[in-house]
Amino acid sequence: MTLPGCYSWTLTGRRLWVPYEAPQGRRVNAIGAYCTHGEEAGRFVYALSARLPKSKAKKQRKTPAEQAAAHDLRAEQVGTIDGEQFVRFVWKVAGRPAIYPEGWQRQRPLVIVLDNYSVHTCARVQQEMAAFAAAGITLFFLPSYSPELSGIEPIWHDVKHHEMTKRSYDLLGALFRAVDETLARKARDLLAASPKSANPFRAAA
Numbered sequence: 001m002t003l004p005g006c007y008s009w010t011l012t013g014r015r016l017w018v019p020y021e022a023p024q025g026r027r028v029n030a031i032g033a034y035c036t037h038g039e040e041a042g043r044f045v046y047a048l049s050a051r052l053p054k055s056k057a058k059k060q061r062k063t064p065a066e067q068a069a070a071h072d073l074r075a076e077q078v079g080t081i082d083g084e085q086f087v088r089f090v091w092k093v094a095g096r097p098a099i100y101p102e103g104w105q106r107q108r109p110l111v112i113v114l115d116n117y118s119v120h121t122c123a124r125v126q127q128e129m130a131a132f133a134a135a136g137i138t139l140f141f142l143p144s145y146s147p148e149l150s151g152i153e154p155i156w157h158d159v160k161h162h163e164m165t166k167r168s169y170d171l172l173g174a175l176f177r178a179v180d181e182t183l184a185r186k187a188r189d190l191l192a193a194s195p196k197s198a199n200p201f202r203a204a205a
Helices: 065-071 083-094 123-134 151-165 172-193
Strands: 026-034 042-050 110-114 137-141 202-204
Touching: 026 083, 026 151, 026 172, 042 083, 042 172, 083 110, 083 123, 083 137, 123 137, 151 172
Parallel strands: 110 137, 110 202
Antiparallel strands: 026 042, 026 202
């Protein structure tokens, strides 16, 4: 609910106060892909999920929609980024339509560069590997603890530390909308600034 601290300034002799909102299990998780090469160079795709605090009640009295509404969210905006969601996201990045023919393939190969986050390597993703390969999608894993090799890390850093100027939120829904608006604006800026390349493109996720 309160973003990471960043550099700021104040007048000599004055203390700078930064509002802080305790998270209490509330956060917004994002997954993204940035296309670095090819006809789609500059394309930035993302998906968001809001995480609610765990209920301590033995019997849940509120419906998922009511729980989400209490945080100014819709039920479909709440969830976790797990293996199933990651698989759906890969197919989205690859451009597979909602209704597709059997044996669907990309016209050009796609290499998605990933770190070793547990969701990227889980059993559900391993189950989909053959289907990815058949469709022309390759998952390329970076060495462990090598964020400097990831093309998307500077984008995340810039968004968290510079693009989101408001640092603290009292409602999870407000944070969700701020992240969504910031990433949508970042996507437009990246696409406008990117030179096109004729090479098959890669996506850094």
